[in-house]
Amino acid sequence: MRNKKAVTTMFIIFASLLLVTGCAGTDENASESGDDKTIEFMHLWPEGSSKLHYDIVNGIIEDFESENPGVTVELEVLSNEQYKDKLKVLSTSNELPDVGMTWAAGFLEPYVSGDKFAPLDDLLEGDLKDSFVSGTAEAYEIDGSTYGLPLELNIATVFYNKAIFEEYGLEAPETYEEFENVVKTLNENGVAPIALGNKDRWTGSLWYMYLADRIGGADVLTSAINRSGSFEDPALVSAAEEVQNLVGMDAFVKGFNGLSDQEAKSMFMNEQAAMYLIATWDLPNYTTNEDVPQEFRDSVGYFNFPTVDGKGDTNSFVGGPGVGLFVAEDSDVKEEAKEFASYFVQQWGEKSVSVAGVIPATKVDVESLDLPQMYVDVLEDLNNASNITLFADVQMSADVAQVHLDMIQALFGGSVTPEEFAKEHENALSEEE
16 A cells, blocks of 8 residues: 655545445447447456455346446456556556456656546546545645545554453543553553554654654644655654654553564454554454454454644545556547446445455445444544544655665664754755755
8 A cells, every 4th residue: 555656645535425326337438339338347356355346246236237238348456566567567558447446656657647547627527526434535636636545544543452451440541641651551551551562663653653643733744745844843753753762651552663464463452551552554453354253352442643742633544545556548448447446436435344354435324324333433433533644655756765764763763863864855855856
């Protein structure tokens, strides 16, 4: 999910989460003329590793073909990295599938600048009008046109073990002072406060981003990246200082800078740490995943990142959309491909959340679905969100993102000062102006 380009996306979510209904029309040209049409569709949810997603996709394809006589969807499925590699190869030879999956921001940009992806504004103004949670489709917008239809939306929250908290008389913190008290109490009782795998670096970036948001407000980091502000803004330096204060408090598990996120996740799920900051793509592990013991799932709750020194809006989140659909610009069946993409999005929303535990980018009617309470709470959070700041490394170009990730690990490791951390970012960003 993590691909980079200097793109700034702020998400202001005011719309209620309503069920998006309707279906794409049939391919009248194909049925009237008797000409069969084949839509090539490539996705990244193999049956072995993503069976629920895989099954949903197959069901949507089956329904689409049934409702569109003469139109066949030819499917190719690859794993995540294989998919990315093949997409690059196919784009260079002008052999992209008619419909495929893309990511927002930096990943999208070279395909758009190379005229590989078709603009989809007509769909957003037609069958998909008002279908998306506000701000999600905008992440796929470049120079005023939209080139992807988002399928997923994630926000990062702090998951915590309620049983551990109760054992030591702790409650979910609302202020940073309360949060520090939680860290202190857990350490005093020999419990690792926070699971963090900062070998992957974007995990540490989540902590930095939230501190920047709470100390400097929702715009401060985005402004530094898009150059309307500076990375040497005092709030961004203060956020870096607070990261090192957390490290100094032993807030994170031992060896965190050498642990992968998967290892940190395992520590949280094995109850070796009390808290874990991660995005809502992890929700199934704490709700519906039957491979995870029910007792543990029942013990997990979450809280929004707290205020810092009375500052910050706890309804402001770090997050962003996941994968979305594109239509190839040079597709021989472009209109049919657009109809399929539109149909897929409309069918995906309710099915993805109820069957696979995905938080969809389209609006859904929470009351009409039988969902675990944690899903209901997250969807309500989205309804009340004042802002969603796109993951920092996704906003940045590939070169700047590399600097950011390297500096995040150095900051957590104590090998740079907060001032040096800010200066390195400012230099990297300034070089691209």
